[in-house]
Amino acid sequence: MTKKHTDPLERVAQEMKKCVKCGACRANCPAFGTFQREPATARGKVALAQHLVKGDITLDDGTYSAMSKCLLCGSCVDKCPNQVPTDEIVIAAREALAQRRGLTTFHKAVGQVIKNRKLMNFGALAAAIFGPVFFRKVPSTSGLRLRFPMPFIGGSRHIPQIAKKPFMKRHPEIIKGEPGKPTIVFFVGCMTNFVYTEIGEATLALFRHLGCTVIIPQGQQCCGLPGMSGGDLETVRELAEQNLAAIEKHQADYVMTACATCGGALHKLYPLVIGKRNPELKARLQAVADKTVDAAVLLQKLGLHPEETGTGQRLRVTYHDPCHHRTAGIAKQPRTLLKETPGLDLVEMEGADRCCGLGGTFNVYHYESSLDINAGKSKAIIDTGADAVVTGCPGCIMQLSDGLKQAGDKTRVLHTVELLARKIRR
Amino acid sequence: MLDARTLQQLTDIVGAENIATGVQDLICYGYDATQMEFLPDAVVHPDSAEQVSKILQLANKENFPVFPRGAGSGFTGGALPKGGGVVLVTTRMNRILRIDTDNLVAEVEPGVVTEAFQMEVEKLGLFYPPDPASLKFSTLGGNVAECAGGPRAVKYGVTKDFVMGLEVVLPTGAIIRTGGETVKGVVGYDLTKLLCGSEGTLGIITKIIFKLLPYPDSKKTMLTVFDSIDGAARAVSTIIKNKIIPTTLEFMDHATLTCVERRFNLGMPESARAVLLIEVDGDRDLIEKQAGQIHKLIEPLGLVQFRVAKDAAESEELWRVRRLVSPSLRDVNPDKFNEDIVVPRSKVPDVIRRIELIQKRYDIPIVNFGHAGDGNIHVNIMIDKSVPGQLEKAHEAIKEVFQAALDLGGTMSGEHGVGLAKQPYIPLELNADQITAMKSIKAALDPNNILNPGKMLP
Numbered sequence: 001m002t003k004k005h006t007d008p009l010e011r012v013a014q015e016m017k018k019c020v021k022c023g024a025c026r027a028n029c030p031a032f033g034t035f036q037r038e039p040a041t042a043r044g045k046v047a048l049a050q051h052l053v054k055g056d057i058t059l060d061d062g063t064y065s066a067m068s069k070c071l072l073c074g075s076c077v078d079k080c081p082n083q084v085p086t087d088e089i090v091i092a093a094r095e096a097l098a099q100r101r102g103l104t105t106f107h108k109a110v111g112q113v114i115k116n117r118k119l120m121n122f123g124a125l126a127a128a129i130f131g132p133v134f135f136r137k138v139p140s141t142s143g144l145r146l147r148f149p150m151p152f153i154g155g156s157r158h159i160p161q162i163a164k165k166p167f168m169k170r171h172p173e174i175i176k177g178e179p180g181k182p183t184i185v186f187f188v189g190c191m192t193n194f195v196y197t198e199i200g201e202a203t204l205a206l207f208r209h210l211g212c213t214v215i216i217p218q219g220q221q222c223c224g225l226p227g228m229s230g231g232d233l234e235t236v237r238e239l240a241e242q243n244l245a246a247i248e249k250h251q252a253d254y255v256m257t258a259c260a261t262c263g264g265a266l267h268k269l270y271p272l273v274i275g276k277r278n279p280e281l282k283a284r285l286q287a288v289a290d291k292t293v294d295a296a297v298l299l300q301k302l303g304l305h306p307e308e309t310g311t312g313q314r315l316r317v318t319y320h321d322p323c324h325h326r327t328a329g330i331a332k333q334p335r336t337l338l339k340e341t342p343g344l345d346l347v348e349m350e351g352a353d354r355c356c357g358l359g360g361t362f363n364v365y366h367y368e369s370s371l372d373i374n375a376g377k378s379k380a381i382i383d384t385g386a387d388a389v390v391t392g393c394p395g396c397i398m399q400l401s402d403g404l405k406q407a408g409d410k411t412r413v414l415h416t417v418e419l420l421a422r423k424i425r426r
Numbered sequence: 427m428l429d430a431r432t433l434q435q436l437t438d439i440v441g442a443e444n445i446a447t448g449v450q451d452l453i454c455y456g457y458d459a460t461q462m463e464f465l466p467d468a469v470v471h472p473d474s475a476e477q478v479s480k481i482l483q484l485a486n487k488e489n490f491p492v493f494p495r496g497a498g499s500g501f502t503g504g505a506l507p508k509g510g511g512v513v514l515v516t517t518r519m520n521r522i523l524r525i526d527t528d529n530l531v532a533e534v535e536p537g538v539v540t541e542a543f544q545m546e547v548e549k550l551g552l553f554y555p556p557d558p559a560s561l562k563f564s565t566l567g568g569n570v571a572e573c574a575g576g577p578r579a580v581k582y583g584v585t586k587d588f589v590m591g592l593e594v595v596l597p598t599g600a601i602i603r604t605g606g607e608t609v610k611g612v613v614g615y616d617l618t619k620l621l622c623g624s625e626g627t628l629g630i631i632t633k634i635i636f637k638l639l640p641y642p643d644s645k646k647t648m649l650t651v652f653d654s655i656d657g658a659a660r661a662v663s664t665i666i667k668n669k670i671i672p673t674t675l676e677f678m679d680h681a682t683l684t685c686v687e688r689r690f691n692l693g694m695p696e697s698a699r700a701v702l703l704i705e706v707d708g709d710r711d712l713i714e715k716q717a718g719q720i721h722k723l724i725e726p727l728g729l730v731q732f733r734v735a736k737d738a739a740e741s742e743e744l745w746r747v748r749r750l751v752s753p754s755l756r757d758v759n760p761d762k763f764n765e766d767i768v769v770p771r772s773k774v775p776d777v778i779r780r781i782e783l784i785q786k787r788y789d790i791p792i793v794n795f796g797h798a799g800d801g802n803i804h805v806n807i808m809i810d811k812s813v814p815g816q817l818e819k820a821h822e823a824i825k826e827v828f829q830a831a832l833d834l835g836g837t838m839s840g841e842h843g844v845g846l847a848k849q850p851y852i853p854l855e856l857n858a859d860q861i862t863a864m865k866s867i868k869a870a871l872d873p874n875n876i877l878n879p880g881k882m883l884p
């Protein structure tokens with residue numbers, strides 16, 4: 001019985017052995033930073049995973065609680081001298097926990113959260129809390145639902161407004177560009193589709209400006225990462241397959257995302273996590289992964305001329321690195337674009353590459369701690385005196401906006417593409 | 427085992443949220459960087475000397491052992507609760523109490539992370555030089571307890587050279603202060619020095635007064651490559667003989683270079699047999715001049731490459747070579763014993779040669795790198811524990827490595843301490859009289875042997 005539930009962990013057991021318990025991961029782990037207890041560190045989670053595999057501890061509340069204290073930000077992996085993939089190990093542990101969902105303790109804790117089909121009642125609940133507009137138009141497979149799965153996130157939290165009409169409903173599937181120019185599949189993502197539609201519009205405007213053909217595959221779904229963070233790998237696999245099918249329908253030079261989280265899913269986590277479990281999907285997932293590129297990186301690659309985009313108004317901006325960009329090595333490209341754009345002054349904040357505290361569903365289970373991490377971020381932003389903080393992930397945008405509003409600050413929060421598209425869209 | 431009543435008393439002292447007995451916490455406070463593991467019965471997180479004192483008084487009354495712990499980054503198992511008991515974690519005591527810019531001293535609590543402290547003093551133009559490679563996560567209390575050192579020790583010394591005074595809770599629960607804030611002071615025994623490096627066996631440090639220096643103007647980093655280890659070693663003594671004391675003199679032997687090169691392809695010259703990373707700091711004009719002098723001095727010693735960093739970014743690039751050592755070692759074998767022997771610096775080539783013989787005799791890879799400036803060599807014995815017989819061979823080889831260091835007038839540990847890992851080898855270095863003297867100090871301060879028992883002394 002226990003054996004079956006630790007299967008996902010056995011798949012990463014070899015990786016766990018690489019951890020020498022040096023403690024270097026204490027330095028950068030935002031979860032440890034806020035909880036200040038060893039089970040919250042990467043090292044602690046790896047140790048617990050090892051004991052789970054050995055079978056001398058069980059998937060009980062204590063283990064659940066320790067494994068829930070991770071934002072999957074990957075900064076431990078970046079800084080670990082032995083490159084221990086703690087994020088993967090935590091995902092495996094959460095999958096093991098999710099498989100035991102039928103058993104009382106785990107079910108109590110996250111039961112309703114991960115498998116969205118069982119969230120029927122919740123849909124009504126959320127609607128009651130956030131008002132009828134929120135969620136009504138959001139399909140149940142959307143990551144948004146996974147991101148706001150619990151009733152107790154009301155309170156002082158600033159929830160963004162839902163768009164009147166989703167981005168994908170506003171545009172045809174294929175928007176033809178100039179002959180000879182690249183064809184780009186646009187993977188939109190839930191946040192952009194339902195909430196921050198302006199990010200989608202800006203992205204579209206920029207690539208049309210460059211003459212590209214932009215395809216917005218209609219069958220695309222949520223990338224599934226919020227589900228991954230809850231350990232619901234079955235849902236993630238289903239979504240990955242649907243997304244794969246939608247993308248493969250089109251011939252394209254690039255698969256492009258303007259959301260760091262979606263990019264992380266397509267580029268790294270699908271082949272790594274889903275591919276490992278489904279060898280028959282692996283090659284297809286890898287093929288899409290190889291074509292996947294972030295909007296800012298692609299704009300730079302295709303030679304967007306920043307002077308075409310600057311509006312001349314002077315603006316002091318600072319840049320926040322989304323975790324899924326940092327772990328993919330995307331840091332220079334967006335900054336270069338911003339630096340070259342006339343009228344923009346880029347000032348660095350302290351700890352620009354530190355996680356904002358959203359962390360998939362982390363901010364739901366550990367809202368206080370998420371706020372704590374976010375407060376540090378807000379302070380760093382405010383300290384720069386910038387007019388706007390710019391980033392490449394709608395999830396971060398939501399979290400940063402929440403933090404700054406709670407701090408009573410008026411710094412604007414924008415996506416890189418929004419700034420770059422200001423002139424073009426006039 | 428602790429009974430319910432004792433646990434309740436501990437809870438009353440630190441508060442319910444600062445004591446843990448769940449198996450997850452016990453596991454997570456049962457390891458350190460040695461990769462040994464012993465589960466405690468409880469973990470407490472006190473936040474003041476008074477709480478620490480009450481815990482120790484209770485321990486004496488109820489007769490349970492207490493194991494002080496900082497970040498658990500120790501390499502010798504000093505913080506491990508062997509035999510069970512209570513792990514006392516200092517991380518809640520993490521305040522920088524004051525930085526006195528008139529007298530250049532600072533007072534801190536033990537749980538402050540070393541780098542956090544460095545950054546605070548540097549904001550004021552001041553300097554706390556001790557820089558163990560673990561500075562981003564180890565605590566100052568742990569640094570003092572282990573007397574941690576780092577690459578800057580050549581010029582500035584190690585942790586104890588910066589500790590002016592301490593607040594300590596003795597094993598019986600008495601709270602005392604040692605030393606003070608004055609540069610001079612000779613009243614009574616020097617308990618400050620005794621406690622530095624005592625590995626948490628003589629008292630729990632609850633406050634530290636550090637001496638600070640002015641932050642050096644600028645620094646210059648040089649990467650130098652030699653065609654022999656002798657050349658590199660002679661470079662070290664030549665530089666120092668010519669009255670230049672670099673901040674750092676880090677060396678990597680041929681085996682280390684091979685590992686790094688295989689993994690990261692840095693494009694080292696074919697003839698490279700040893701690398702010295704040299705850093706000088708101080709007045710801008712002076713270090714410019716020193717860099718030139720150093721180049722001239724070491725040129726005839728088989729130098730095959732000399733690179734000087736122009737700016738901070740290039741300096742970081744040169745340091746990268748040194749930082750890549752750890753990650754590349756695992757390619758040799760999955761398990762390693764990292765021993766940190768010290769010999770007089772002129773004896774570095776001799777000891778490397780002795781280690782090469784040991785490596786041949788036992789047929790296990792040994793990789794050496796470390797702080798050439800102070801003769802502190804990290805001897806990495808690389809084995810695969812799953813291969814039968816390798817572990818035993820490693821232990822034999824380690825013993826011979828220690829013996830080699832001692833034969834050449836050195837010591838078996840420069841910075842990692844003794845803890846559990848090196849305890850069996852203690853009689854190689856200390857004679858019966860020395861051990862008896864040390865044991866009587868321990869017995870006098872800790873009559874019931876409740877503080878970190880079973881560590882360091884055999």
Ligand SMILES: Cc1cc2nc3c(=O)[nH]c(=O)nc-3n(C[C@H](O)[C@H](O)[C@H](O)COP(=O)(O)OP(=O)(O)OC[C@H]3O[C@@H](n4cnc5c(N)ncnc54)[C@H](O)[C@@H]3O)c2cc1C
Binds near residue numbers: 498503625631632
């Ligand atoms: C990657 C890595 C690199 C390292 N590099 C170096 C290096 O360059 N130089 C070096 O010297 N060491 C190095 N170390 C070893 C280690 O980091 C140091 O020994 C460090 O000082 C330990 O600090 P800690 O807070 O982790 O202490 P812990 O490991 O928690 O404890 C170490 C010892 O100190 C005692 N202790 C801790 N706090 C107190 C206190 N407040 N009062 C009394 N006793 C206490 C414990 O009981 C134990 O005996 C390295 C370790 C790692 C993992």
Ligand code: SF4
Binds near residue numbers: 025
């Ligand atoms: S996860 Fe990496 S950094 Fe953390 S203890 Fe293990 S080896 Fe060290």
Ligand code: SF4
Binds near residue numbers: 072
């Ligand atoms: S992924 Fe982030 S939060 Fe999770 S253990 Fe690593 S550093 Fe900590």
